[in-house]
Amino acid sequence: MRRKRAAGEPQWFFRRLVAIGVIGFAAWRLMMLESAPDTRVNETIAWGxxxxxxxxxxxxxxxxxxxxxxxxxxxxxxxxYAALDDPTDPPERPSEPPRNFAG
Known part of the structure; x- marks a missing residue:
């Protein structure tokens, strides 16, 4: 169940998209280095x-x-970022003016 986002709460979708993309690309490049010759340059690239x-x-x-x-x-x-609580007391009704009964 998705919760309604409170006003001012940051959106994580784009940050998560960029982070997962960069990590996925870096992991793919590391897999390509697995079959590369064991040289000092490849070791430095892997550490990078x-x-x-x-x-x-x-x-x-x-x-x-x-x-x-x-x-x-x-x-x-x-x-x-918490949502504001709803007021528990109903708003007060304006008082009615007194009725003038002529007798």
Missing amino acids: WILLMATVVLGYLGFASAQDIVAIFATRSGTP
Whole structure:
């Protein structure tokens, strides 16, 4: 069941799409290096791809945490993206003016 997104809550779809794309490409390149000759250059390239994947994952999580911290400070609330509660008391009706009965 999907929950309705509260106002101001960040969308994760595009971030997740980019992160998964970069990690998938890096993993594919690492698989291509598996059958390559064992040289110092290929070892350096493999370490570069592994560092790229680690940077993307840590950046994805780190920037999300930083965005949440900024929202907490901005709203001064521990749950900055929580939906506002509905008021429990109905709004008061304006009082009717007294009727003047002439007798």
